[in-house]
Amino acid sequence: MKQKKVKIELKNLTKKFGNKVVLDNINLKIYEGELFAILGPSGTGKSTLLRVLVGIEDADSGSVIVDGKDVTDLPPNKRNIAMVFQSYALYPNMDVFGNIAFPLKIARMDKQEIEKKVNTAAKLLGISEILKSSINKISGGQKQRVALARALVRKPALFLLDEPFSNLDARVRFTAREELKKLRDNLGSTFIYVTHDQRETSNITTRVGVLNKGKFEQIDSFENLYNTPSTTWVADFIGNFPMSFISKSKDELIGFRPEWAVAGKGSMTAKLVTNELSGNINYWMCETKDGHMITLVGNMPLKVGTEIHFKLKKYNIYKNDTFVKQVNVK
Ligand SMILES: Nc1ncnc2c1ncn2[C@@H]1O[C@H](COP(=O)(O)OP(=O)(O)OP(=O)(O)O)[C@@H](O)[C@H]1O
Ligand SMILES: [Mg+2]
Incomplete structure (x- = not known):
């Protein structure tokens, strides 16, 4: 059988703020093509974990390995990881096209090439019609897709999404989840996303890591988390x-x-x-x-x-x- 390729590996990762241990000696392997969800209550270190992976926050000890390469000491722009923030962090004074094109302009790519890449990403995410729209005039769901498209054009090895659905209303959330799964299937890329809502993990993920106080209590399919929770804490946390x-x-x-x-x-x-x-x-x-x-x-x-x-x-x-x-x- 073909061995699954490890996309990202965390080894003995620890992060403290002052005396407070926020990530407690985390060891984790995520395989190529996974749609991995990190689930846990507020304040358990979910966002911190993503920030350490992308490199905007330094770990106190341990290492981050992407595609077999140790990136622990590399700055965010050298890690080939794209992060979509909860707030989307779009530029309000640029239109949709400008926002998606931004990282390519920074990389001094030529104009025609930029246009091609932006159009391809926009088509994939179904936002071709709004490329000329102002950021202030599009919906929450559209903003989310713009933020995704902007991450996409860089062709990162890995996508990190922090609570990608939290700004969407319940009806759009369901579609957005399905779209994320489709995007993963189309691109074959690896995605890690954070949520504190378990309904967002039940049918689209490959695995779910349940984070509690800086440690993974259980990493498993949602079905197993529900049926055979490994601790009474997980049993209490998972399920309606x-x-x-x-x-x-x-x-x-x-x-x-x-x-x-x-x-x-x-x-x-x-x-x-x-x-x-x-x-x-x-x-x-x-x-x-x-x-x-x-x-x-x-x-x-x-x-x-x-x-x-x-x-x-x-x-x-x-x-x-x-x-x-x-x-x-x-
Ligand atoms: N820059 C910082 N300085 C000090 N403490 C911080 C900092 N960032 C986060 N923390 C603390 O670390 C802990 C984990 O925070 P984090 O934002 O990772 O939690 P989270 O699981 O993402 O929570 P939420 O679901 O509310 O987004 C919290 O106790 C938080 O107060
Ligand atoms: Mg958070």
Whole structure:
């Protein structure tokens, strides 16, 4: 089998601000053609990680390797990495064409060549019609594409995108995600993007790295993050509802997703605390005798305090907050 080529490798990367460790000895390999998402709560170091990769922030120790070459001591313009900032950082006094052409002008490329490259990038991103428009007169989604096109014309080895969808409204977000995936498929380039919204990672990524306090808790497909989270922290963080836990023995917990439980029958019981409607599915949030909050799928809203019986079809076992195994009940 053909070995996948490593596009970027981080070795023992540590970054501190003052005494605060923001990136804690990170080791990571990202392969060519991946669409890799970095997911995590606010303040966990997601943006800092991208800034260290692109070279606008120096690491305290460790190295960044792109295409097998150590770029740790190289300035941003020598790393062949393009970063699209959350704010897009477009120049308001230039039109769309001027913005996309800017890095090529800086590189003193000749005019015809610039025109060709800008037109190709604009066509790929579907913004050919607005090349003459002023930046102030285009929508959020169009600005995002302009910023992407500007990164694209440099033909970087790697694209870094910091929260690329956060300025878009919910309807456009979905299309933008699909477009990012298409762009990746067309270019075959490697993309790393940051988000703190897990819905943005569930169907377009190759892998998702869950960052918590400067460390990756788990790097996996979204499906595995949901089904077999490696720690109770990931189990709590991933999913529309946190994973439900009940005590097993002294240092063991049983964890389950709402759809892994059958409510209405079974030997376990819990008291209804609140009904929660998500889409058109009703969930029963319940409290067990020993004080655990759990979420069950319920067929209708019930009175608070109702005792609900349930049993499990499937569950995970966690020991000292670490995944041990998954059990399917016959
Ligand atoms: N230049 C700086 N000087 C000092 N502290 C900083 C600096 N930049 C970031 N930090 C701190 O480092 C930590 C990580 O910040 P970072 O911006 O990487 O988080 P993030 O995961 O991107 O968060 P968000 O989801 O809110 O964007 C935070 O505690 C932040 O306050
Ligand atoms: Mg950030």
